[in-house]
Amino acid sequence: MSEERFEVHREIAASPADIFAVLCSPAGHVAIDSSGMLQSAEGEPVTAVGDTFLVHMDRESLNDFPMGKYDVTVIITAYEPDAHIEWTISGAIQPPIEHLYGYRLAPTETGTRVTSYYDWSRIAAPYREANIFPIIPESGLRATLGILARTVENR
Numbered sequence: 001m002s003e004e005r006f007e008v009h010r011e012i013a014a015s016p017a018d019i020f021a022v023l024c025s026p027a028g029h030v031a032i033d034s035s036g037m038l039q040s041a042e043g044e045p046v047t048a049v050g051d052t053f054l055v056h057m058d059r060e061s062l063n064d065f066p067m068g069k070y071d072v073t074v075i076i077t078a079y080e081p082d083a084h085i086e087w088t089i090s091g092a093i094q095p096p097i098e099h100l101y102g103y104r105l106a107p108t109e110t111g112t113r114v115t116s117y118y119d120w121s122r123i124a125a126p127y128r129e130a131n132i133f134p135i136i137p138e139s140g141l142r143a144t145l146g147i148l149a150r151t152v153e154n155r
Contacts, residue, residue, distance in 0.1 A: 004119065004120050004121035004133075005117060005118065005119040005120070005121060006117060006118045006134065006137075006138040006141055007115060007116070007117040008115070008116050008117075008138060008141045008142050008145060009113060009114065009115050009116075009145075010113075010114050010116075010142075010145040010146070010148075010149060011108060011110065011111060011112070011113055011114075012111050012112050012113075012114050012145075012148065012149045012152060012153065013110055013111040013149075013153050014111050014112060014149075014152035014153055014155075015082075015107070015111070015112065016082040016083065016105040016106075016107050016112045017082050018152050018155070019103075019105055019112055019114060019148065019152050020081065020082045020083075020085065020105060021045075022148065022151060022152060023085050023103050024045045024046045024047070024085065025045045026041030026042065026043045026044075026045070026053040026054075026055065026074075027041055028151075029041060029055065029074070030055070031147070031151060032144050032147045032148045032151055033144060033147075034140050034143035034144040034146075034147055035136055035140055035144075036058070037057050037058055037059060038055055038056075038057060039055075039056045039057060039058050039069070040055075040056045041053055041054060041055045041056065041074075042054045042056075046076045046079065046085075047079070048076065048079055049076050049077060049078060049079045050075070050076060051075075051076045051079075052073050052074060052075050052076070053073070053074050054071055054072075054073055054074075055071065055072050055073075055074055055089075056069065056071055057069065057070050057071065057072055057091075070091060070092055071091060071092075072089040072090065072091035073089065073090045073091065074087045074088075074089055075087055075088050075089065075090060077100065078102060082105060083104065083105050083106075084102065084103070084104050084105070085102060085103055086100055086101065086102030086103075087100070087101055087102065088100050088101075095124045095126075096124070097120075097123055097124060097127055098122045098123055098124060099118070099119065099120040099122070099123055099133070099135070100117075100118070100119040100120075100122070101116075101117070101118055101119075102116070102117050102119075103115065103116050103117075104117075114145060114148065116141045116144060116145055117141075118134060118136055118138075118141060120133040120134055120135075
């Protein structure tokens with residue numbers, strides 16, 4: 001891993017299609033979030049690069065910056081059905097931060113190997129200079145994978 005990207009893996013006993021359905025759903029993002037920041041979401045499940053949905057956030061869950069509640073637009077930047085989804089966000093803070101979140105899915109004999117990543121290598125200069133990245137720790141990605149496993153394995 002680089003110093004500007006985390007990547008974690010987990011075997012999940014569910015099909016890539018079942019996992020991908022959660023990852024394409026705005027409500028699915030909220031349901032599996034381990035940070036507590038994602039409060040609710042609006043929009044339709046995504047189906048292509050460029051699709052968007054709205055997420056209502058609460059930064060107080062991290063207790064790192066006094067941002068309170070705010071909204072972000074999730075913008076899909078990579079989309080390969082049942083295999084890869086990636087997004088960035090845009091919101092009140094401008095210029096856009098340009099950090100990326102994503103999942104890669106690979107079928108296995110017992111389910112799916114899920115790789116979750118968080119990449120802040122392209123963040124804009126003002127955010128790099130603020131030295132506040134990564135916002136989500138590697139352990140947060142691992143915890144989200146645990147919640148994702150619980151969500152899809154108990155259906």
